[in-house]
Every structure is written in C-alpha cells, then in structure tokens.
Amino acid sequence: MFLKGNLPMGKGDIFSLAMAALIGLYSMTLDPWSLKWWIAVVIAAGIAVYSGAHVVWGVLPGSAQSTMRDAIWSPQKELRGWIRGALLGGFLFLIFGGGYEINAVFYKPAPIIPSPRPRPVEAPQPPAPQPLPPPVIAKPPASPLPPWVTNEEITAAQKLGRILLRFPPDEVSKMRARGSPIDAYIGRWVKVSGKVSLPIRKKSDAKSSYLIVDITSNGQFGSINIVFDGKIWENDLMVMKDKQDIVALCQITDVIGQGYVVNLIGGNCELEK
Numbered sequence: 001m002f003l004k005g006n007l008p009m010g011k012g013d014i015f016s017l018a019m020a021a022l023i024g025l026y027s028m029t030l031d032p033w034s035l036k037w038w039i040a041v042v043i044a045a046g047i048a049v050y051s052g053a054h055v056v057w058g059v060l061p062g063s064a065q066s067t068m069r070d071a072i073w074s075p076q077k078e079l080r081g082w083i084r085g086a087l088l089g090g091f092l093f094l095i096f097g098g099g100y101e102i103n104a105v106f107y108k109p110a111p112i113i114p115s116p117r118p119r120p121v122e123a124p125q126p127p128a129p130q131p132l133p134p135p136v137i138a139k140p141p142a143s144p145l146p147p148w149v150t151n152e153e154i155t156a157a158q159k160l161g162r163i164l165l166r167f168p169p170d171e172v173s174k175m176r177a178r179g180s181p182i183d184a185y186i187g188r189w190v191k192v193s194g195k196v197s198l199p200i201r202k203k204s205d206a207k208s209s210y211l212i213v214d215i216t217s218n219g220q221f222g223s224i225n226i227v228f229d230g231k232i233w234e235n236d237l238m239v240m241k242d243k244q245d246i247v248a249l250c251q252i253t254d255v256i257g258q259g260y261v262v263n264l265i266g267g268n269c270e271l272e273k
Contacts, residue, residue: 016047016051020044020047020051023043026040027040027041027044148166148167149164154166157189163188163189164189164191168191169224169250169252169264169266170219170221172185172190173224173262176255177258177259177260182255185255188251189249191248192224192226192246192248192249193246194215194245195215195217195244196213196214196215196241196242196243196246197216200212208229208231210228210229211230212225212226212227213227213237213246213269215246221262222261222264225265226266227250227253227265227267228248233270233271237271247272248269250266250268251266251267252266253267
C-alpha cells in the first residue's frame, strides 16, 4: 500500500512502528534512567529507526537499491528479517524476565543482616546473706543488794527493847528536807555505815564524856553526827584513821535543818564489831 507522499509502507513497517510505540509507552512506566528504562528506549528507537530506514529504502532508485543490496545483504539471508527478529526478541526478553536477569547481574542484593540474638535473661540472684549479728551475751542479773538491816539484827535489837529501822538514816533526813513529820522516828534506832571524818571531837562534863564522829558516805543526803559514850568507846575510836570504815547502831535524837542542809544526830551509839 502507498500513503501520502508516495512512500511505500508495508504491513511489516506498520507492525514495527506499532511495536516501537508500545515499547515507548511501556518505558513510561519504568523508573527514569534505570537499566530497564534504557533497554526499552534503545529497542523502541531501534525499531523506529529501522522501520523509517526501510520506508526510505523503498523510494530509492533501482540502481541505488541494487548497489546497496549487494553490499549489505548476503546472498542467502535477508538483513531486514534478522534485524526485525533481533529487535522483537530483545523486547520479549525485556518483557518476560530479561530485566530480572540483567538486574541480577548488575545489581547485587543488599546483604542480609542477621537480627541480633536475644540476650538470655539472667535469673535474679538471691540477695547475699547478711552477716549474723554478734551473739548477745546475756549478763547475769546483778545480785540484789543485801538488806540494810538483816532479820537477825532486828531480832537482836528487839531483845534489847529497841525498834530498829529497816532503812538507812538518809531516808529520815530526806523526809525532814521535804517537810514531812519525823517525830515518829525520834528515839528509834538506825544502822549507820560510812567513813570516819577526822578529827573526832570530845566533849565532857562533871558526870560524863562524849565522842562526836562525823560520818561521810557515797550518795549520802545531808550530814550525820553520831555520839558515843567516851568512857566505853574512847579506846576504839581514838585509834581510827581518816576515811576508815565504821558501822554503828545509834538512837535518833534529833534531825535539824531544812532543805538540803539537814543534820541527823544519833546518840547512845554502839560500834558493830
């Protein structure tokens, strides 16, 4: 058939141009400048150029065609069929997987990075045992203090007709300091224990003589003066040294003073030996 301009265009030329158009449309769906895009563009351009060249060939003079045919075509095969078949095969190769093989050659897959292994969860360790506290050594209970006056001493005083108080003379002095009445204790007997505070004072009159001894002790409340009959106890008292221990039974004769200045006076004292 002949189109306008008297250009001879056969069915093969129309088919080739249609294929070139389809490949061009296909290239528009590919990523620009990628390898598959270039292959599609080259094939479409090759088919279009070949078809155009074939149309131009048809309008050449017979002498020109004979000269070029002898130079290009081999006696047995037709160049046009080979070129058209090669271009069509390349297009089919591109459509049905050729691009995948090319990508496999030119593009290496990204290395597979193995996911990190989960770290084993360590079981919680039991807390370290705490050191035991040092053993508490129980102290033996303190021995109770011996009574100020024993039952034997009270019994012995009763045999002499005396009432012996069970507590030390300090208790009577404290009652006097607090303003409590102490008349009930005047004339009672009390046990006095402490240390001699020299000098021992001596008083006498026409009928009798007396020795006055000042007593001191730890925790003592007020002062204590005890009076002995000099005729009976002089030899025992006058040889005593300062701070020497002394124990005596005395009869409370008076408690004088007030507040913390209290003086207990004991008479008719007898040394305990």
